[in-house]
Amino acid sequence: MIPNFIGEFDKEYLPKRTLEETYKITHFIVEKVKTARAFLKAIEHPTHQNDFVFVELDKHNNYEGFKRFFNEHIAAHSIGVLSEAGLPAIADPGSEVAKYAHTKGVKVVPLAGSSSLFLALMASGFNGQNFKFNGYLPIDTRERVKALKEMENRSRKASQIFMEAPYRNNQFIEFLIKNLQNDTKLCVAVDIEKEGKETIISKPISAWKPREIELHKKPTIFIIEG
């Protein structure tokens, strides 16, 4: 399980051990081959690009493609699972591969790297003894408000982490400011590990002003604490 970069495309953001374990691998299950090749180039993988063997996770076919690939190669090769960004299997379909490997009795090794969720939580100042990652809220407005209110209730006991599609981030933060209570605390973490751009703001809803931060298409993590 190999983490990808979340900000700078620079191998200094990954532990040497993660790099060295990845250098031993030539067979990969990935979301997109193009991103995977760019990652392997950025980490200066010693294998020639022509010699890598990839399969893409094909969720439309009940993941039959990666399973065939897995069974074909696992006897002779370690297989890497590479995410599009951050830790594979966290907010990411890579968990299907780990699940399959366990059913086959194949050892699963997680390699350390960056995760925007956890870096945001670390820096938020919110409760890190109990927390929940909720993924995305529902699209439908009524369900979305209901889901947010439920999260706000739960946030008294456990920090609630969530995301939005990046092109809707600006509307989303307005939605949060409008619908959350004044004393609920909101952390917005933007562009984590982007040198010079990283911004992490943590304060009560009453102190957030509309449009005070530009989030359009920027990778952003939202966390609330009641």
Place this chain on the structure above:
Amino acid sequence: MIPNFIGEFDKEYLPKRTLEETYKITHFIVEKVKTARAFLKAIEHPTHQNDFVFVELDKHNNYEGFKRFFNEHIAAHSIGVLSEAGLPAIADPGSEVAKYAHTKGVKVVPLAGSSSLFLALMASGFNGQNFKFNGYLPIDTRERVKALKEMENRSRKASQIFMEAPYRNNQFIEFLIKNLQNDTKLCVAVDIEKEGKETIISKPISAWKPREIELHKKPTIFIIEG
């Protein structure tokens, strides 16, 4: 916010960027000075041990000690928050410092490293789109069973991550096998990032046998999925 090691005490387990940012820091808020010194030695911090300035988080005094230290040094120095193991502020009191920094308008920068919680979740094969970290279960037997059953219910929608005091791990896994349903899946992740010792097993309760794994005093993460 500086991560500590979780397994091997070896700087290859941390990103070069985390090391280099830490090398710039000489003033630290820590849980225990002794552990902090050992960490700074292991990462080969260029500053002489005599020139470090530490304060311990003193929760018994409502954290007054670190606040005084923070206000005394923040104008002239960046201040590092160093955990005992893994990411500070995740299952760790470091979040008090991040919270205080936000109230003072001081920028909080999270540095990447390893977290046993997230490495365990990555490798579990369980739902990584929705998950909750619960910390420790209550000690009282009746409350403990109740808390476990509630987690089991929630685990259908979100993976549930939790821990036990390491010296009670062997009794704890027996407790889990006895009280969870046969088709609930349990992941036990032991000695993560300990070279040659790391073990991650993920399977239904019905397939777990009593005493099949020795967990006494070993750092262990438990995860369930319904």
